[in-house]
Amino acid sequence: MTHARGFASDNSSGVHPDILQAIVNANTGHALAYGDDHYTAAAVEAFRAHLGPDVAVYFVFGGTGANVAGLSAVTRPHQAVLCSEHSHIHVDECGAPERFGGFKLLPLPAPDGKLALDLLARLLDGYAWGDAHRSQPRVLSFAEATEYGTVYTPAEIAALAALAHRHDLLVHVDGARIANAAAGLNVPLRALTTDAGVDLLSFGGTKNGMLYGEAVVFFDAALAPEMPFVRKQATQLPSKMRFVAAQFSALLAGDLWRRNAAHANAMARRLAAALDGAPGVRITQPVEANAVFAALAREHIAALQRTFDFYVWDETLDEVRWMTSFDTTPEDVDACAALIREVTT
Numbered sequence: 091m092t093h094a095r096g097f098a099s100d101n102s103s104g105v106h107p108d109i110l111q112a113i114v115n116a117n118t119g120h121a122l123a124y125g126d127d128h129y130t131a132a133a134v135e136a137f138r139a140h141l142g143p144d145v146a147v148y149f150v151f152g153g154t155g156a157n158v159a160g161l162s163a164v165t166r167p168h169q170a171v172l173c174s175e176h177s178h179i180h181v182d183e184c185g186a187p188e189r190f191g192g193f194k195l196l197p198l199p200a201p202d203g204k205l206a207l208d209l210l211a212r213l214l215d216g217y218a219w220g221d222a223h224r225s226q227p228r229v230l231s232f233a234e235a236t237e238y239g240t241v242y243t244p245a246e247i248a249a250l251a252a253l254a255h256r257h258d259l260l261v262h263v264d265g266a267r268i269a270n271a272a273a274g275l276n277v278p279l280r281a282l283t284t285d286a287g288v289d290l291l292s293f294g295g296t297k298n299g300m301l302y303g304e305a306v307v308f309f310d311a312a313l314a315p316e317m318p319f320v321r322k323q324a325t326q327l328p329s330k331m332r333f334v335a336a337q338f339s340a341l342l343a344g345d346l347w348r349r350n351a352a353h354a355n356a357m358a359r360r361l362a363a364a365l366d367g368a369p370g371v372r373i374t375q376p377v378e379a380n381a382v383f384a385a386l387a388r389e390h391i392a393a394l395q396r397t398f399d400f401y402v403w404d405e406t407l408d409e410v411r412w413m414t415s416f417d418t419t420p421e422d423v424d425a426c427a428a429l430i431r432e433v434t435t
């Protein structure tokens with residue numbers, strides 16, 4: 091039985107055949123567990139080729155786990171992590187970062203998913219530093235691409251990082267979709283991270299064609315002496331790590347990461363273009379990665395959801411999210427757009 095491809099999430103897609111093949115290829119004989127194997131060493135080298143020779147790479151099971159373990163490794167319970175009000179760490183992780191790390195999240199307004207430099211500067215300049223009544227900011231965290239499918243340019247990330255560093259904050263990027271951002275901007279991965287002053291990164295694989303697996307990357311290994319222990323305590327140390335590592339090697343050694351992401355992005359742009367001028371549909375965010383956000387009448391949402399999968403993003407605004415992935419086809423998009431036009435016109 092085949093399943094129709096919908097627009098609910100890039101997590102709804104299957105696994106890219108090259109990644110599955112890499113898992114099959116790694117499925118021979120024995121390899122030492124917990125990362126003491128040559129597959130893991132090779133995958134770390136693949137990361138270093140992209141991000142620099144000094145990065146420390148920790149493979150984990152999932153994106154929430156990457157955020158929770160990475161942030162917890164650099165933060166004390168009296169400290170705070172500044173983030174967007176729409177951030178995955180704030181909205182979609184069931185409070186896991188706060189529960190596990192003990193720190194406080196301080197969410198900030200971000201109408202297009204992006205943190206505004208001037209707002210952040212005002213907050214940090216006026217902050218009650220050293221006041222025992224107030225959590226002390228330690229990390230600035232933002233997603234690239236954002237939860238709204240928008241992207242920060244390398245210059246925007248560099249400016250945020252410079253501001254954060256002036257206040258002795260570390261910069262964490264939730265890169266569940268960093269490949270989509272880099273592909274959308276047509277820049278290398280290092281332009282959004284290493285070269286922009288990012289300190290730690292949750293690097294996504296699952297949404298870009300992998301079966302499972304993400305990585306926490308520290309750009310200065312000295313930042314996280316506790317990370318090996320935090321990862322284990324956070325239940326994010328994969329025993330058969332070779333199978334995560336082999337997937338990352340397949341994704342990163344060539345240009346599969348970029349091809350998958352660029353294709354997903356192109357499908358989102360195609361959908362937005364096909365809906366341009368549709369009277370009953372208002373695209374609410376710039377389409378810069380692999381998501382289209384749109385507002386439409388509630389009864390139209392219900393009618394469309396009977397035909398294909400997608401999520402309502404904000405009930406109060408009747409705003410929906412249509413998400414594309416590496417395996418979305420132009421035919422999927424055209425059929426979806428035609429249906430949306432038919433229902434909403």
Ligand SMILES: Cc1ncc(COP(=O)(O)O)c(C=O)c1O
Nearest residue numbers: 152153154155178233237264266
């Ligand atoms: C911005 C962002 N960060 C992280 C994640 C990772 O989540 P999960 O724990 O489901 O892998 C997601 C998944 O939707 C996401 O959209």
